[in-house]
Amino acid sequence: MGQEKKLVEAITPMDQDFAQWYTDVVKKAELVDYSGVRGCMVLRPLGYAIWENIQKGLDARFKATGHENVYMPMFIPESLLQKEKDHVEGFAPEVAWVTHGGEEELTERLCVRPTSETVFCDHYARVIHSYRDLPKLYNQWCSVVRWEKTTRPFLRTMEFLWQEGHTMHETAEEAIEETERMLNVYADFCEEELAIPVIKGQKTDKEKFAGAEATYTIEALMHDGKALQSGTSHYFGDGFARAFGITFTGRDNTLQTPYETSWGMSTRIIGAIIMTHGDDSGLVLPPAIAPTQVIIVPIAQHKPGVLDKAAQLEERLQTVCRVKTDASEQSPGWKFAEYEMKGVPLRLEIGPKDIEKDQCVVVRRDNREKIFVPLSELEQRIPELLKAVHDGMYQKALDRRESMTYSVAGGMDEMIEAAATRPGFIKAAWCGDLACEEALKEKAGVTSRCMPFEQEHISDTCVCCGKPAKKTVIWGKAY
């Protein structure tokens, strides 16, 4: 019991200090370890296994929508980064520079990719010649580096893992369609596999990606009422293509410029999983990406037949889910706390009394419900319960988001009051002026999360200046 107590005590309750709770969870659940390099994290086996499952889920969706994976060099010569003006302005202040190779000083310094639009364009310029070469639907899985001043595991790290899709199209319409398609892929993935409800919308000009004409985003609400941008999809028009001299012979035999998109999701999404679903006992993992979906805990395992029965159940369950047994010498209580901390969706307890009754006890991680399952129904009930955990997690997150979303139809006083007292999403009308966006940031401390695709009428006038409103915007504090 000594270690069990320690484990439970070690987590700061969410309500007491959310930031500390988060830090405690990532450490105690053994998702990451801090490394010797400031702001770079070690992804430990559980953290990386979650990422692997996210990769599998996303990659299958990318391939089903016709995309191919490639790998581009991680170094970008400074001159290449500078080819698109807005892009270099956005990224140059936060890149790592390689200046020496072996014992020699380089004639041109190389940055470690913060994102790969430039290297993809450099390649596209060499391989796109005719409309027959389009569309190019490429994606890459890699790590990128951004020299951040303050960092937090998953949420903001100097190096992080992600995927970046980069596509080229014959027409603007086709590229815009792709931008939307991939945002929908992200949204579906978040809802169907991560049990995270998201709001789809467009970023304001102030918040869009460096060099993009339009940035679409999915925004999720965390437990503490802060927003987390969970995936973005950008439409570039033909800006990069022109900057990189990419042309193709069109169907009408004229020389044309293609239209580009890019879209990305990163290990940041693991931060969203933690802060959407976690509780004071630790992680709560969505079944679709949980490395272990069911943990079998034998009760009174020294008694004859218990471990054999546990092994038998594990073998049966292998065919329907990812299952493990903990037959170590730790107490059942310690194991309960351990696998709750690690977010395993279902715990299956099997002891002498259960064996007698030909049943087992299944405990849901999401709501702690205890269910007696006849052993004969195991292969059918466990997948059903995993589905129920997913649905329960999604509904709980959706209910919380709805209870933390407010409309502000009045002016700045109401907005400042709402932002100060009610954590969550605030819907308010906006005139479209940068000045008002900046004023909202300065006075109310909120930024525009997105202009939701599903526009709702809140007010005819801008919450800040009172001029006619152009868009309803979701405002909030963000990670």
Place this chain on the structure above:
Amino acid sequence: MGQEKKLVEAITPMDQDFAQWYTDVVKKAELVDYSGVRGCMVLRPLGYAIWENIQKGLDARFKATGHENVYMPMFIPESLLQKEKDHVEGFAPEVAWVTHGGEEELTERLCVRPTSETVFCDHYARVIHSYRDLPKLYNQWCSVVRWEKTTRPFLRTMEFLWQEGHTMHETAEEAIEETERMLNVYADFCEEELAIPVIKGQKTDKEKFAGAEATYTIEALMHDGKALQSGTSHYFGDGFARAFGITFTGRDNTLQTPYETSWGMSTRIIGAIIMTHGDDSGLVLPPAIAPTQVIIVPIAQHKPGVLDKAAQLEERLQTVCRVKTDASEQSPGWKFAEYEMKGVPLRLEIGPKDIEKDQCVVVRRDNREKIFVPLSELEQRIPELLKAVHDGMYQKALDRRESMTYSVAGGMDEMIEAAATRPGFIKAAWCGDLACEEALKEKAGVTSRCMPFEQEHISDTCVCCGKPAKKTVIWGKAY
């Protein structure tokens, strides 16, 4: 026919200029594109898809042997790299240095990982406390950078993709066992999935990894008689663990130092696939890792029913293999050349005459054998034929290696003569002295590839100095 001719003409025959043949194949088969950074390559969809299949095959074997994946930071502080003396001497001359982050100069420069022993050890020092924490069986998939002077796609590039396993064990015996186990995993993978026969052995001290006590290797013989080191597994003893202060409380309650291994396989293996199996028509891909295993080419596809039948066959074959149909407007001849260049193991031709006879024509890429297959037997025959292609490729490679392996029982004159006139592996006895190894390099132009585990008696005396021999070594010229 214009483009078909161009395609065929563009490849330099192997016998005429092997190096140029290799360069032609990697370009024409669209495996890679050169990038704007010297020595860094772009892995195009076919090149990357091959790597993905290699990853899948290896990763399944790693997990089956109890390993877990993790991800370590790509940056290594200079002070960390310097902790193990032999290691830093081996790698410091060939690393890329990051000296600036954003606008600031770093107080300590960071190298981009050339390999990750040091960061793994840094992490292990923090997480290994008791014998209960051992073994640690970690692997990571990532890219690494080595500042090479001359580079060639896949064979030697500044940045390359690989996996690196790093494990820690309670005892030396257990670590040595792991080193051998992983070498066997590589060897089995090469033979069973890549159809590449390999020789397993130990590296001499001169050729072993920087910081290792012993390096085991698998060596394959390329078409031109040069050797290619295809995977290595290292035993470190407790050297790194001592340098990094990694200790654990043992079963007897004393403080002990763990024993370490590391092992890696990289995109270099794709070079081995090309140079073991390729021919004057291009790539020949082993079925297990071929992204497309069967390409369906409709003949006289404008005739009624042909494309429908092709689609029907594709749908049926989806259940047993990776299959695609090329229904583009290019001629069948162009398509034949194109998919031969890209190494697709089986071509399935279906035209009006075949449909009439309820059969199709299947052509093997490895030996061009043409087989008439009744359509009713398709799902059974295609997997059999893929197996036959694999076996045929393996046997052909093995026969070639055997026909290019020689024993030299005499002295240096015989060795120099053999090395100069017969490309391939040369078996000769060695006294164990570095001086002889260096003399063989200087005078005969060969290096020791390995001391094979299966020792064969060639001579009682060293091929170089005539002193008593300790080992039979395989010598050769290497990539």
